[in-house]
Amino acid sequence: MIKHLEQDSSLSSNKGELPFPILPIVPSPVRDGYRNKSTFSVNKGVDGDPKTVGFYIGTGKGRDIVCVHGDHLLNMPAKHKLVRRCYEEFIRASPLRPCILFHDGGHWREITVRTNSAGNTMAIVYFHPQNLSPEEIDVHKASLVEYYIEGPGSVCQLDSLYFQESTMTRCSHEDSPYQLLYGEPHIYEEILGFKFRISADSFFQVNRDAAEALYTTVAELNKDSEKGTLLDVCCGTGAIGISLSPRLKKVIGIELIEQAVQDAKYNAALNGVENCEFLSGKAEVVLPNLINAMHFEGTLTAVVNPSRAGLHYRVIRALRNHPDLQRLIYISCKPEGEAMRNFRELCGKTDLKRRFTGECFKPKLAVPVDMFPHTPHCELVLVLER
């Protein structure tokens, strides 16, 4: 980060030391079995069985990809392992082939398992339809339900079973609807006393207890702007904005995934929160139009928490060029990736070509939060001010 920021900003460091403090890692209150979501792929196992459900190891380049079950992983709860094992048993008994490479046919794809602290379980099965007719697909959907609800898979005690016909790595609900085959349409979770509805397509932090630590950290870092306005960019189900809402005058959230926006609106109402507004669309489209016309009260802060792809430069431009935005809190699960490009854009020199003309931000403080115990990854909270 020092190297990158020194290259294109006025930031200078003393002998490679960061010119701003990094606080000690905020620990996760739970270390084992904390994951509330796991996605298992289907591929050839170590024994060569093409219907193996688990995680890939190896590389495409090395032509040595195999799927391993991951039952040894300490961060995954037993329920996820059970649903995985059952799915493997189910697809091995199915006459349909697995879909390993999209161009090579086959049907059974990944399975996602979601659990919550109340003990509920949602499973989402992804299926490539290839040339099957809707009636033919119905037969396999029915056998999946029969297996998980009446058959051997009933040990999983699923509360919801979804099915998505998907021909791409990831399809949104609008691309291809999540079909509820059985049970409850949503799963719920509680964070800092607020209840959150989570839809099949929505993001939710993978470690509930560490998410509480993360949001408490963010609230602490934004203490000077209490009773101000918070822009919650890439807001998911509204978790940050709603958790911080009692300390704020107003929250405006922006989110791409439609089901997540609907969750965020629902969640505000569910918790009797009246000062949050959630807008649907790409932040790079919504924010530039919104930010200049926006009526805000008190100090304006932005919390941005994009996916690994980072923020589009139009979002950066809108934020950087808004003179009233003095503090920006950037939360990233992969700060060494695309987020670094964003740090450079926010903290770098004026860029006339891309019209980054607003005063540059300076990093003030970094706080890592251990969202992913047993892995080398950490969520980074970076406070930028000007």
Ligand SMILES: C[S@@+](CC[C@H](N)C(=O)[O-])C[C@H]1O[C@@H](n2cnc3c(N)ncnc32)[C@H](O)[C@@H]1O
């Ligand atoms: C890491 S999640 C953070 C969600 C939320 N802040 C939370 O703590 O639960 C990133 C979110 O950004 C959304 N997203 C990705 N690209 C986006 C874009 N271009 N515009 C708006 N939202 C986007 C994703 O759908 C996802 O919900």
